[in-house]
Each structure stands twice: as structure tokens, then as C-alpha cells.
Amino acid sequence: MKSLLIFLFSINLVYGQSTPNLTVGYGDRYDSLPKLVIKAATPEDYHKAFSSNIINKTPAVERKSFVIPTGKGKLKFRKYSFSAGYGDGFKGWAYKGYLPKLKMHILVSNHVAESLGFSDLVLLDSINGSQHTIASVGDGAVEIPISSPNGDFLAYYYNEAFAANSCFIGVLAVRKEKAPFRIKLSEYNSFETDNWAVENIRWIDSTTIIIKAYTLKKVANENMKQFAYYTARLSKENTN
Structure with missing residues (x-):
């Protein structure tokens, strides 16, 4: 169902304006590639790491559009x-920021099918208007990806909505490409676990991510987050 929705809404993206669109991040593609190498880390490692490089912009607004x-x-x-009509169908876009290193805008599309809500994260190239949709392992969009310091990779994560302490982390390779795509994203490494979820991720350098993870524990009848830290090194076995 989710794959079909991605296809349907990618061809109907912006009021009928035709733009090249490529969907990346499918689980079966990641399954055939090496996994991230996970090791324990410290809070000090996390706080020293390269933080978000996203610029918050406000696009021009024209009535009910931006x-x-x-x-x-x-x-x-x-x-x-949220009130954009009842029933199934496309419900509109949310603007989430700009990745300056890749010159890409971050958007999230929202739609309803069979009374269930779905969303997808889309990266819009500010140079040529081409788009990359990042597929999610769940119904909701993945979290906003962050670029490595050298711009060669994008890392993102998704916490399972209906399974506590479970997550997926994906890394996409960024390559220069010919028209219609100025750059092209492709699956590189991934990791998933049902032992913890992700609070945030940062880059230590251009080949290593650091993860602020958490597990939900019941304390005095309330769910409390207990944090842990891990590094995730890109696997050099990947020759793509």
C-alpha cells in the first residue's frame, strides 16, 4: 500500500507540474548492502560531533500554497x-527547511488512504527542480536527513510508531549525475534494531555517525527515556 501511494503522489506532486522524481530507501535494496558498524560511545563524543546543517527558510506564500x-x-x-477536505486523498505539503551543502529543499507530503494517514519526505533540487522521495519503513515520513561534512552521504532515521524502542537508520550515497538529476541518491548502508529508538543523530566525520539513543522505561507509572550513545561507522565493504 505505501509503495503504491508513493508512486501515485510522486506523479501528482505540484499541481500537475511535471518534475523528475526518484524514490530511494527501499528496504529490499538496503537488505542486499552492508550494515553500519555499531559501537558504544559517550555523551562527550556526541556533544563534540557535527550538528545539523539545515537552514530554516520561509517560502513565499500565495493564498493556500507556497x-x-x-x-x-x-x-x-x-x-x-489537517482540515483539507474529508476522506481519502492528497492533503498537502509541509516545508521543513533547506540543505545548503546539497542545495535541496526538504518537503513532506501528506495523504490519506482507507482512512489512514501517510506521509513521505521529498528532497527538491533548487537548481533543476528534480525530486528524490525517501521511502519509509512505516506509514510516516522518515526524519529529516543530515548531510555528512563532505556532502558525500545523507543519514536519516525512523522510529517505529507501533513498536517502542525500535528504529531504522539509513545512509544514502550522494553522487553527481547527468540530467535530469544534478545529483543522484542511492542506498549505501543501514541498521535496524528493536532494542532502542533514536533521539538524534550527528556526524563525527565523513564516515561515522553518532547516535543519541533511548529506551522507554516505566518509572512510577510514567514512561521515562533512558539514553545511551553509539557510533555507526560506514561499512567499507560497500563498493557502490
Whole structure:
């Protein structure tokens, strides 16, 4: 169901404006690739790491839409509204920021099918207007990806909504490409566990991520987060 929805809404993205779109991050592709190498770390390691490199921008608004300029012209997106009609269908877009190193805007599309809500994270190239949709292992969109210091990789995560202390972490390789894509993303490494969830991730350097993880524990009838820290090193076995 989720794969079909990604396809349907990727061809109907921005008021009928046709833009090249590639979906990456499918689980079966990650399954055939090496896994991230996980080791214990410390809070000090985390606080010294490279933090988010996302710029918060406010796109121009035209009535019920926002407009994003690209090198190929302006693209108009219908703003997400919780009350945007009843029943199944597309519910609009939310703007989440800008990745300066990759020159990409971050968007989330929202839709309903069979009375269930779904969302997808989409990266919009500000140079040529092409788009990459990052597939999620669940119904909701993945968390906002962060670029490695050298811009060669994007790391992101998804916490399972219906399974506490479970998560998926994905790393996409970033490569220069010919038209219609200025750059092209592809699956590189991944990791998943049912032992903890992710609070946040940062890059230590261009080949290592540090994870602030947590487990939910019941304390005095309340769920409390207990934190732990891990490094996740990219596997050099990947020759893609």
C-alpha cells in the first residue's frame, strides 16, 4: 500500500507540474548492502560531533500554497491542512527547511488512504527542480536527513510508531549525475534494531555517525527515556 501511494503522489506532486522524481530507501535494496558498524560511545563524543546543517527558510506564500523558486522556474505546492477536505486523498505539503551543502529543499507530503494517514519526505533540487522521495519503513515520513561534512552521504532515521524502542537508520550515497538529476541518491548502508529508538543523530566525520539513543522505561507509572550513545561507522565493504 505505501509503495503504491508513493508512486501515485510522486506523479501528482505540484499541481500537475511535471518534475523528475526518484524514490530511494527501499528496504529490499538496503537488505542486499552492508550494515553500519555499531559501537558504544559517550555523551562527550556526541556533544563534540557535527550538528545539523539545515537552514530554516520561509517560502513565499500565495493564498493556500507556497512557492519555491528553482533554476527551472517556480514550483507551487499546496500547503498542508489537517482540515483539507474529508476522506481519502492528497492533503498537502509541509516545508521543513533547506540543505545548503546539497542545495535541496526538504518537503513532506501528506495523504490519506482507507482512512489512514501517510506521509513521505521529498528532497527538491533548487537548481533543476528534480525530486528524490525517501521511502519509509512505516506509514510516516522518515526524519529529516543530515548531510555528512563532505556532502558525500545523507543519514536519516525512523522510529517505529507501533513498536517502542525500535528504529531504522539509513545512509544514502550522494553522487553527481547527468540530467535530469544534478545529483543522484542511492542506498549505501543501514541498521535496524528493536532494542532502542533514536533521539538524534550527528556526524563525527565523513564516515561515522553518532547516535543519541533511548529506551522507554516505566518509572512510577510514567514512561521515562533512558539514553545511551553509539557510533555507526560506514561499512567499507560497500563498493557502490
